[in-house]
Amino acid sequence: MSKKNPEYDFKWCPGCGDFGVRRALEQSLNKRIVDLEEPIENTVVVAGIGCSGNLVHLLEGVQPYGIHGLHGRSLPISFGVKMSRPELNVVVVAGDGDFLSIGMEHIGPQAQRNLNVCVVVMDNAVYGLTKGQSSPTSDLGMITSSTPYGKIETGLNPLRLYLTLGVSFIASAMSSKIKDLADLIYRGMEHPGFAIVHVQSPCTVYNDTYEVLKGNAKKGIAPIAWNIPDDHDVTNWQAGVNLLDNGGIPIGLLYSSKERVTLDDKIQSEKLPVPDMEKLFNTYQV
Amino acid sequence: MSKKNPEYDFKWCPGCGDFGVRRALEQSLNKRIVDLEEPIENTVVVAGIGCSGNLVHLLEGVQPYGIHGLHGRSLPISFGVKMSRPELNVVVVAGDGDFLSIGMEHIGPQAQRNLNVCVVVMDNAVYGLTKGQSSPTSDLGMITSSTPYGKIETGLNPLRLYLTLGVSFIASAMSSKIKDLADLIYRGMEHPGFAIVHVQSPCTVYNDTYEVLKGNAKKGIAPIAWNIPDDHDVTNWQAGVNLLDNGGIPIGLLYSSKERVTLDDKIQSEKLPVPDMEKLFNTYQV
């Protein structure tokens, strides 16, 4: 949305975590413009369906390209963008329902391929846009409009899932720490391979977790978010796995490995000569 | 197929691993009939699409109920069967492409729910029925009809995936060891929760792995399959994870935990009184 657009009729609710994510994304894109001298048109933001995905219309200032597609399909759409135009900077923005429920099937294949895109997941542990149903990251027992007697499934640990599936850059962040988040997104975009920045982005209407995340000393609430220590070895996969055993929500860069080449560098067939029609016909000549 | 059926026109190729899986499944079902005095009609076999899924038509002797449905959807179909009729014994038979490629999205949710069904995956690391394309478990670099220049993705480790997703019973087996396999399938069906028996079932036409699995001393080929030691603690999740670090293909029971209740036991709402129409109408009365 390049200027105030009177037709566009969606706004986030006051306090929504997604505001911070937008700001952080803007900052990281601006940094690319300055540091890498990359025009904004080189970036494509592929958005999922949810309050979160509406980010693509709410970006302020210079406008990247965008695709606002189908619920759950931002990742394979980004695969199409990236593999047809490897020189583009491709960012996916998605919600926890979008990415981890209906879109879950797409994470594994891209991780195995090491697709060179950066995904920003806005996790509010709830379906915001459809007004408050449970999501894969909702806690066991949580009461939502679709779990009036408490959620039956255990909550999914997305960071562990990413590690297992072989995602090569995994960061965990909070929407309220905009600078840190912008930095992680920037590094995720720079990472040669499949990068996921998983953001705790509270929904003030259906699942306000600000207090749980940061804690409240007065009320005696301990924070569930904690910073990954500086000495954590991000290139060590097992160290990443072990970190998760501490519970709660670690914040910072969990894992980053450049060992595996990216999909675009792997495609050997691109090094072969382009097929020639007459030669192809010759193989069918009688 | 309750007797020789002249219309049914599919046969496995000579030597196909799926013969052994069929035999093992028959044995485990027969054991239920004898040991548990359960009629065969209490079992529903839900099959995927692939050479593997054709098993449902090839069972000999007394016939269970069956569903032979859509590629990749055997798991959610079994969810429907089980949750509408929790007293049934529900078995899923699927191929590696069926279960881990197009059907991959369905594993996580059922694991989180701890759906009480037993899945038998026939892994030949290739698409058999469509004549030899690569599958998620095909090795990196493998040449298949769809990867003429070598497979680009790293091969998926399904056992690690199952552990991460929270599957509560995980076994690994070989189709050629029928008795062991029958035993694991039997235990998987008895397990209260989501059970997967992942079977190495070689495809003699497109990916004949008998030799690689078992090794061939004469040719100096070391076996990649190895038996899980007797003292492995199957109730210890971390022990299961550590075992996988040894590489190769461990054979035996990897993990089994009854800590989490099954989905059918979790449904609290079933304990409420059945709704009464007149009472419901009353809430809308003007």
Next chain:
Amino acid sequence: MKKKDFVVRFAGEGGQGFLSAAQGFASANTTAGYHSQTFATFPSQITGGPTWMQARIATYPIHTRGDELDVLVVFNEEAFQNHKGELHKNGVVLYDSEKLEVSENMRKLGLPFEKLGKSTGNARAANMVMLGALATLVNLPLDILEEFIRRRWGDVSRYGETIVPANIKALELGKEEALKSSFSVGELELPTKSKHDQILLNGNEAIALGAIHAGVNFFVGYPISPATSILVWMQKNLVGEGKFVYQASSEIEAITALLGAGYSGAKAMTSTAGPGFSLMSEGLGMGWIAEIPLVIVDVQRGGPATGLPTKTEQSDFLSALNPAHGDVMLPVIAPGTVEECFYATIAAFNWAETYQGPVILLSEHSLSERQQNIIRPDLSKIKVENRNIFSGEGEYQRYQSDNVSPMPIPGSAGSYVANASEHDGVGDTTHLPHRHVEMTNRRFSKLSLLQDGSYESENLDSGTVILPWGGSKGSGREAYDRLIREGYSVGWAYTMFLHPLPPDLLSVLKDQDLVLVPELNYLGQFSSYLRALGINAHSITQYTGLPFKVGDLVEMIKEKLDS
């Protein structure tokens, strides 16, 4: 002559709390014996944003929400600007004078709702002031609202003793101010209390209730507007032994779970909207070929793709009819009113059980968000069908005859394979040409069991009929009535059973020179299907995301009639 109905619209910002007052207004009038229909639209954003709700109150059963507003109640400037155009020329705008000014020269009444409200001692009585003024403008006796207040806040242990008198006082303050203005939109006739009990509900609630009565015991769905409220309702109410309700991880999981449940003997149902319906395509094809009873509710919204999630459209008809590749043609039932939502759902289950296959219940956004009073159904008069179950012994050919055959249920004798590939009698895969012919014939011949659909028809002699479908029934009917009053020679036909059509209706339609089909889509989807059946059908289409206005529809029909 006294007025027989009036229309009032409340418009402002989401969260301003006027929606519940508006709903209370409708419900109070319904209790008093009036007929009412409300319609609300919500912005796509969750908090705030332009929201409005409209209520039509009448002494007779009404078909639409009404074209023009008698009273427009606005709570901010934007709302006034957006809605003033729909005010009747004698209409009155009632507005919150603390929030906006109306400088235009029109019948207007600005009151400081908040200030007057607070003066009663109840800080939250502003809306009662508004209702008092509103009732006075439309000449509605205040005691209707007083009764509502007493019912709503009468529980002294919960609300204390002061709220009821303060609210009544607020009503009166509103009345006084309105009387001062001396505007009125005409006196309303007194209602005649119906001899039947009435219930007030929206289309999605009616569908959910219908499903319960039909015996649904398995519901799996994925949230999507405007169908989410069915899932949420079921989560709360489809409880008790033998009932299963669950939020799926996707629509593909939902439809395939249904296949397993329907196969196992359950009455299985899901609800969705366009994007989810498209994802169910492959699963619906399997339901057809494997002959599994299922009910799929598609609450249509604007399409295609993600489309217009919060607007109404009738553009999923073609994909409901032919949802998947191959030779498939599913039964489709499309209710046209809130009341029909209830009966259509029961009919959908009955059809699914009778022919053993999927049935599509095609509702739409405008029905799902519309509240309407309907006669409380007499359950003893409603037939509920259950599938024919195989109860024999030994081996059984489940797919043997050229028509429906008893269905074995796991746990009992009769094992077979429900197969999405072509199959023989026990469900084993076969590629024999004669089998595919036999089984295809079998699948289509079962549709002939679904000929019990009812239909309406009037005035068929003129050779031209108006045949709306689904939610366009209401506007279609009012347009027809108006045309008849104006002396046009035109007929009326309507059914909610779109496929298969009631056979008698089909032949009636074939005999017509012209069948005009008002429908909310671009392609004229239903009329193209009718033409394929040999009927000279022409559509009158609109695709704004809003229902037809009766006035517009009358003009469009006249154009066709005159040409």
Next chain:
Amino acid sequence: MKKKDFVVRFAGEGGQGFLSAAQGFASANTTAGYHSQTFATFPSQITGGPTWMQARIATYPIHTRGDELDVLVVFNEEAFQNHKGELHKNGVVLYDSEKLEVSENMRKLGLPFEKLGKSTGNARAANMVMLGALATLVNLPLDILEEFIRRRWGDVSRYGETIVPANIKALELGKEEALKSSFSVGELELPTKSKHDQILLNGNEAIALGAIHAGVNFFVGYPISPATSILVWMQKNLVGEGKFVYQASSEIEAITALLGAGYSGAKAMTSTAGPGFSLMSEGLGMGWIAEIPLVIVDVQRGGPATGLPTKTEQSDFLSALNPAHGDVMLPVIAPGTVEECFYATIAAFNWAETYQGPVILLSEHSLSERQQNIIRPDLSKIKVENRNIFSGEGEYQRYQSDNVSPMPIPGSAGSYVANASEHDGVGDTTHLPHRHVEMTNRRFSKLSLLQDGSYESENLDSGTVILPWGGSKGSGREAYDRLIREGYSVGWAYTMFLHPLPPDLLSVLKDQDLVLVPELNYLGQFSSYLRALGINAHSITQYTGLPFKVGDLVEMIKEKLDS
């Protein structure tokens, strides 16, 4: 009079190696200047199982594989029993006397292929004995096969020096035995070598080649019969800089990946069959609303659901046309011959680029497995279209006009959002009624750019035309020719451009009293669409999983004509 064509079928067990001999036979004849068409069917099992292949050889361009067999070559008892019924009354059965005995009283020739073959010194020459005998039965000069042998095994460094003479010897042995039998199916006319180069290929290969010529540079697909060979072909050949080909994890991944690629400027394509096509439903809707050029090949097999994977059917037309919920109607091109597969694919890309949206290429199993000689295309004469790309500066309204507008490509100026929800000029979501109307009109008006489709027509005066579509073109044309020869007054019309239809053809068809549509499905899918367009179309349907036999079709048409 000399014969102008003959039909031979080879039938046995998969893996018996006769398929390559049969293919060689067809190819040898094509080289000699004959026209040929082959058709093979494979069992669903992978190894073994009943397999057969048929070759029709003619001195003139042929449309079908032929109804009746002049020679049936069988390699086991089962094959003989299954196929003997299709032998012409003067036909000869040639069989492997070491594998089966034929006791029936008929024109038969049993030879010990294996034994005779081995006697030549080449242990694998059995099939050459068979071909020698076969050639003699049909009066084909042996030198055609000798030439084939020299080309095939002439590379001495690879095959050694003995194979060629041994194989030629085997041919002669076969000939001798056949001559002893004194059977013959009539002498074949000599071929007239075409002045154009010929290539011999099947429908899927023609599609792949067409795509390459049209400039495909992004292909993602998921294996599924009978489309898999397109994916496999692309994996091998769509190589080089700027080309991307990949096996997806599912059809949903494939279609959505295409959306990203088409958006980014690629000429993107996928191939699938029914079940995969159904899964693409939601993605196709997005391609339509977001205006993204894509080509989707659906190689139809028997439906519904998993259906009949190895059989042919034309039952995906309705879902190709309206694949998803909402107002969507995709362009559909259905080739009717192997040659048309090539040109249709180029046309599909051209259309996709021109109107900026998805185009469905509707092929079918029978075309994909049929080998046919076609004139080697003259590439210089084929037009390839490329989308109109936005090359301006600054801000740009991508969706502004009421028709197609230049498309910005990421990396250059013109950023916008390709949006699957309804949108404004830059692609931001909007719910304004007038926008939905404008944009819907825009999307449908773009179809008017696709009016360049060609069509065939003959003899339109009679008032009745035969209008087959897709793979039924061949049988339809032969049936038409036969009817004309028999003196029937009937016309012919045909196009591969099913939607939008060539406008002239549309008006021609509207003027006909009766349009007869032979098609391989139950519902009469194409004719129902024609009726909806106002054409008096009636289908002649068959749904056995096999193509029409010309004789059957002639009878069915006569029945309609006489009634």
